Amino acid sequence: MNPLLECNALSKRYGNVTALSDINLTLERGKIVGLLGPNGSGKTTLIKLINGLLVPSKGQLLINGTAPGTETKKVVSYLPDKTYLNNWMKVKDLLNFFEDFYYNFDKKRAYDMLEKLHINPNDSLKTMSKGTKEKVQLILVMSRNADLYVLDEPIGGVDPASRDYILDTIISNYNENSTVLISTHLIADVENVLDEVIFIQNGRINLQSSVDDIRMKEGKSVDAYFREVYKC
Numbered sequence: 001m002n003p004l005l006e007c008n009a010l011s012k013r014y015g016n017v018t019a020l021s022d023i024n025l026t027l028e029r030g031k032i033v034g035l036l037g038p039n040g041s042g043k044t045t046l047i048k049l050i051n052g053l054l055v056p057s058k059g060q061l062l063i064n065g066t067a068p069g070t071e072t073k074k075v076v077s078y079l080p081d082k083t084y085l086n087n088w089m090k091v092k093d094l095l096n097f098f099e100d101f102y103y104n105f106d107k108k109r110a111y112d113m114l115e116k117l118h119i120n121p122n123d124s125l126k127t128m129s130k131g132t133k134e135k136v137q138l139i140l141v142m143s144r145n146a147d148l149y150v151l152d153e154p155i156g157g158v159d160p161a162s163r164d165y166i167l168d169t170i171i172s173n174y175n176e177n178s179t180v181l182i183s184t185h186l187i188a189d190v191e192n193v194l195d196e197v198i199f200i201q202n203g204r205i206n207l208q209s210s211v212d213d214i215r216m217k218e219g220k221s222v223d224a225y226f227r228e229v230y231k232c
């Protein structure tokens with residue numbers, strides 16, 4: 001079986017700026033993986049390459065053995081760092097839209113999550129706070145039965161009390177054959193749900209490790225270790 005995600009000598013340049021440099025990376029199935037790095041380290045660039053929104057300057061990126069395209073978009077569920085949904089749409093219309101668009105969208109799961117987060121399906125996005133909009137987007141993304149969920153800053157605008165529920169939602173809505181890749185700066189909030197972390201800096205991967213290994217070898221949390229490695 002092909003790895004879920006494989007990057008071979010992957011590089012991406014924007015003009016003179018090298019955003020990713022010669023990255024080799026493999027992601028297995030059934031893991032929750034944190035993509036962690038300081039501002040400008042290349043996280044969003046990698047995520048956009050996974051989603052076929054950018055093309056590599058050099059090297060290769062494969063999902064289930066296939067380059068990003070129509071086939072991989074069926075199995076990758078993506079939460080971008082910026083909203084792309086129409087503000088005038090009601091939540092229930094968005095659910096119908098996703099159901100039409102994605103054969104693997106589970107509308108019942110989405111309604112269950114909305115209820116638990118006290119979000120009214122008849123509300124339109126334009127009436128919602130930033131954090132509630134983010135919750136709606138995450139619900140849409142996590143309600144697909146995907147192989148790979150790619151979440152770019154999923155809890156950035158959400159209050160601390162809701163973060164735990166959202167993280168629980170992420171854990172309980174992926175199955176053992178799928179993987180969740182989460183890019184975030186809120187390491188302390190997410191590290192308890194992570195199996196693995198990838199540290200990225202200046203477009204290079206410094207470390208790919210299980211969270212347990214970091215805690216055992218370094219004797220500290222991932223958050224404390226990250227602060228030590230990236231100390232300014």
Ligand SMILES: Nc1ncnc2c1ncn2[C@@H]1O[C@H](COP(=O)(O)OP(=O)(O)OP(=O)(O)O)[C@@H](O)[C@H]1O
Nearest residue numbers: 014017018019037038039040041042043044045046
């Ligand atoms: N469209 C672009 N044109 C030119 N340079 C870009 C573009 N997008 C990103 N970059 C540069 O590429 C590098 C990586 O950026 P990227 O957005 O991938 O980082 P990031 O780790 O997601 O950062 P952050 O945590 O701040 O969101 C940075 O130096 C950034 O300035």
